[in-house]
Amino acid sequence: MRALLLHADRDLRLDDLPDPPAPGPGEVQLAMRAVALNHIDVWGWRGMAFARRTLPLAVGAEGVGEVLAVGEGVAALRPGQRVVPYGGMTCGTCRPCREGRDNLCEDVAGVRGFHAPGFAQGRLNLPARLCVAVPDGVVEEEAACAGITFGTVQHMLFDNARLEPGETVLVHAAGSGIGSAAVRMAKAIGCTVIGTVGDEWKAQKARELGCDHVVNYNLDRFESVARRVTGKRGVDVVFEHVGAATWQGSLLALRMGGRLVTCGSTSGVNADTNLMMLFQRQLRLTGSFGCTLRNVAEGLGKMAQGIRPVLDTVLPLERFGEGLARLESRNVFGKIVVTL
Template sequence: MRALQLVDDRRLEAVDLPPPPPPAHGEVTLRIKAVALNHIDVWGWRGMAFAKRKMPLVIGAEASGEVDAVGPSVAGLVPGQLVSIYGARTCGLCRACREKRDNLCENVSGVHGFHLDGFAQEKINIPARLLVPAPPGVDGIGAAVVPVTFGTVEHMLFDNARLEPGETILVHAGGSGIGTAAIQLAKRIGCTVITTVGSNDKVEKAKALGADHVINYREDRFEGVVRKLTRKKGVDVVFEHVGADTFAGSMLCLRRGGRLVTCGSTSGVSTEINLMQLFQQQLKLLGSFGCRMENMADALQKMAAGQVKPVIDTEVGFEDIGRALQRMEGRDVFGKIVLRMV
């Protein structure tokens, strides 16, 4: 069984592993269809783990699969069915899990591809409760980019920031995977979308997704452009995931009572906050991590209806995984890089 293992920092190897045993009670054996790469894969590749991990470690935190076999007591899933896979191994028993607040599980044992073996392997056994069936009209690539990419954005924009039709939003890094999803989901409900990109070749691509205004942050200070575009009022929501490099400017972009929602810190985990600005302007700073499985289901339905689409930069095979991670580290992508397993 083919798999991609991280054997040391910055060293990946294609290996042969034994296939999983027959699925146990409540489990499903999946044949992995596609793995979508994320910055969490880059962090793992760099050796930036949040918890102790044992190597070799199979990579891949976001994926789709086809049901190959079902274990005892599994209902609602049949062989051949396409599913999206929830990437965190939650307990399913705590209060948060019972209330379908999956990303607040009190006893989560880790994230696949980061703390636990990930999905870049031909077959894997997974608890059936962590699978979300893909509706007709969604293919393996679409289902692969839902668990982290579209699910994360659904949770950020609608559960946390409470984005409303007609509001104005600043989406940072509009060429990233979650940036392309945020542009589409915000535009779908009638928002004015301002986004930042890091090169001129990404400007028209972002506009094609629905962005009303695109700022090349390497050429212009985004906060100045945003203040001008909004006639100094500022935006209702900032979709933040860059971190230290943009955080102070993001706060300056908010209108009075505005909301900043963040899920990432790719440019650094620490920053300073102007507390006077925070309380005088009555700003709201919201942290967001992962998503609920219900967010995945919502995103899949919108994808099936043609309301949003996965934006794919490149599809790669096992032999190109190192180059793909280097491109992601250099932010030389627009949309997602996907590893095809079949």
């Protein structure tokens, strides 16, 4: 089988590997069909792994596959079924795992494609409990965006920020994979969306996507626009994943008692916070990392209902490196998906 292996920092090679053995008890064997690219892939490509890993390593943290075979004791899945594999290598036995809070696993072994072999390979075996069935009507290129992209947004907006219909939400980097998904999910429940972008061509696409107001943060202060369009009240929710460059403005954009949820820090990991403003305005700040298996299923359900991911480009596996380079340069609107 073919596998895309990271041999060293920024050294990706398409290699041939032997097929895996038959799946063991509780396992399934998947034929991977597509992977979606994320910033975690860029970090891994740059050598920014946060834990020890052994190279060469199959990359790809988010994808979709077809069940080829099932091991002993697997009853919920069958050959021919399409599934989204969960990238977190959770234990399944600790209290958070038992309670369905998979992304808080107390004994997680890493993230596939980052610390352990990922999904950019022809076949692999993994626990059946970490596979989520894809509903009918969802195409593979879109389903590939459920394990991280849609699951992360679902967890951020609805588990953590508790976004309600009719509220106003500020979505940073509306042209990113998770930003564009956040816009569509928020608009689907009748929210007013203010989106930020860094280029004029992205501003036009953000309007077409459904943003009610679009701010080019290189030309205008998004916090000023947010307060102006809300009559100086401020937004109910800020969807934050940029980090240091937008942090203080995001806090200023919030209304009294507003909620900020963050899952990223691509512009820097350290930012000053005005603690007096934090407690006087009773702001609520929530960190969010990854998602649960339930969130993946919820995201797939929304895709089946017509809330689809924005696909920038679909590339063959041989052009995976090109996709990473485009993602790193930010010359992209939506998701880059690579087919196997």
